[in-house]
Amino acid sequence: MIDNQIVASKRIFGLDFLRSLSILLVLFSHISWIYQSEGLVGKMQDFSGLIGIELFLMLSGYLVGSIILKQFLTQPYTIKEVGNFVKRRLFRILPSYYLILVINLLIAIYIGFSFADWWKYFLFVQNFTTPIPSLFPESWSLPIKELSYVAVVIILFAFAKQIRLDFRKTFFFDGSLWFVGAFLSFKSYLSY
Numbered sequence: 273m274i275d276n277q278i279v280a281s282k283r284i285f286g287l288d289f290l291r292s293l294s295i296l297l298v299l300f301s302h303i304s305w306i307y308q309s310e311g312l313v314g315k316m317q318d319f320s321g322l323i324g325i326e327l328f329l330m331l332s333g334y335l336v337g338s339i340i341l342k343q344f345l346t347q348p349y350t351i352k353e354v355g356n357f358v359k360r361r362l363f364r365i366l367p368s369y370y371l372i373l374v375i376n377l378l379i380a381i382y383i384g385f386s387f388a389d390w391w392k393y394f395l396f397v398q399n400f401t402t403p404i405p406s407l408f409p410e411s412w413s414l415p416i417k418e419l420s421y422v423a424v425v426i427i428l429f430a431f432a433k434q435i436r437l438d439f440r441k442t443f444f445f446d447g448s449l450w451f452v453g454a455f456l457s458f459k460s461y462l463s464y
Contacts, residue, residue: 290331297324329413336361336421340428345440349432354425361421369414370394376408 301321303309309317340357347353373393380387387407392398396415404412428444435443 287331287335290327294324294327294331297321297327300324325413329417332417333420337424340421340425341444344428344432344444345437348437349429351429354429357425358422361418365414365418369411373408373411380407 297320301317301324304314304317308314343349343353343357377390379385385407389398389402390407392401393408393411396419398404398408399412399415431443432440
């Protein structure tokens with residue numbers, strides 16, 4: 273299996289460094305909850321959280337995208353591979369996510385916190401229809417990342433049968449360029 277080859281390969285120091293940097297930037301930002309800084313340090317704390325999260329999301333997309341790309345380029349990419357990828361992703365994230373979610377819900381019930389849309393957290397749609405709810409705001413990035421990965425493998429599966437194995441790299445590259453162009457166009461349309 274291709275995942276075993278990826279896991280067996282050596283770790284990349286630069287990626288580990290960037291992951292550590294993103295964690296430190298987010299932690300530096302969270303210090304502002306304990307100690308409010310004024311002036312330049314306060315602005316750096318706010319900005320560091322944004323940069324840390326952006327960096328972490330890019331690293332996550334790169335690493336998981338590499339796995340998806342290698343599977344798409346080297347395997348027949350059948351429904352079995354798609355199912356295995358989705359199952360591995362969800363079983364890696366969901367157990368700890370649901371544990372923390374249930375603990376948060378129990379604490380919220382115990383202290384009398386009122387919340388109406390608790391069920392959205394179980395379906396990963398808590399921030400798609402409303403602003404980020406106050407119950408478990410740290411979970412905002414999980415729906416974006418996990419549902420994106422699932423959508424990408426499903427889209428690639430839909431095209432895999434129509435595209436010969438030797439043309440998949442071109443398709444992936446062109447599709448990525450199209451997606452970035454569409455995103456930038458939509459973003460500029462919203463800011464117009």
